Amino acid sequence: MASNVRTRTHPRQPRTGSVDPFTRADGTVYFRGRIRLGDDTLHRLTIPEPFCNVEADARTYTATTQAEEDAHGRILAAKRGTPPPTTVETVREWAGRWMKWRKLRGLSTTPHDRGRLAKFILPVIGPLPIRAVTRDDVERVVQDWIDVSRSLRATRTACRGGPRATRGCWSPRCSRTR
Numbered sequence: 001m002a003s004n005v006r007t008r009t010h011p012r013q014p015r016t017g018s019v020d021p022f023t024r025a026d027g028t029v030y031f032r033g034r035i036r037l038g039d040d041t042l043h044r045l046t047i048p049e050p051f052c053n054v055e056a057d058a059r060t061y062t063a064t065t066q067a068e069e070d071a072h073g074r075i076l077a078a079k080r081g082t083p084p085p086t087t088v089e090t091v092r093e094w095a096g097r098w099m100k101w102r103k104l105r106g107l108s109t110t111p112h113d114r115g116r117l118a119k120f121i122l123p124v125i126g127p128l129p130i131r132a133v134t135r136d137d138v139e140r141v142v143q144d145w146i147d148v149s150r151s152l153r154a155t156r157t158a159c160r161g162g163p164r165a166t167r168g169c170w171s172p173r174c175s176r177t178r
Helices: 055-072 074-080 091-105 110-125 135-159
Strands: 018-023 029-036 042-045
Touching: 018 055, 029 055, 042 055, 055 074, 091 110, 110 135
Parallel strands: none
Antiparallel strands: 018 029, 029 042
16 A cells, blocks of 8 residues: 655755845835744844845845754744753864865865865864864874874885885885885
8 A cells, every 4th residue: 555655855955044025114125034943933034234235145144044043043042032052063073064165165175185184183183172172182183293294204215215224114015125
């Protein structure tokens, strides 16, 4: 027996809210937005002055606010009179958002930066909350990076026949192994 329940075959499009034109007493047109809250109610959004005069800017502002509300639920919490939910963003999550932003901008060094993040930075401070990162944490990342660079430089020197290469190279990638 077939079920009448419809299943979604593609991912849901992100909600962007809507924008409505209004007229001021002096006859100028401005825009206000509406977003849907987590409890499925609509919320009228007053758009600040520089963004409310142009429809494209108002749409961008409304879509950004809708995405923030979907992610954090601050407006719904204020409406209910409860404290907003606390979320802790880690260095790894922040770096993921940063890499998406760099990729959207079309920066050519993004793949190299992603590799450096994965190899040097995220193993050391990736799970830490972004707000809890201290100078000592950053110095630890830099020191680890320096140590790795020194060991790589020593390997390359040995493989090229430097002073340590008298008995053969210890690197498994080198053809001059012991």
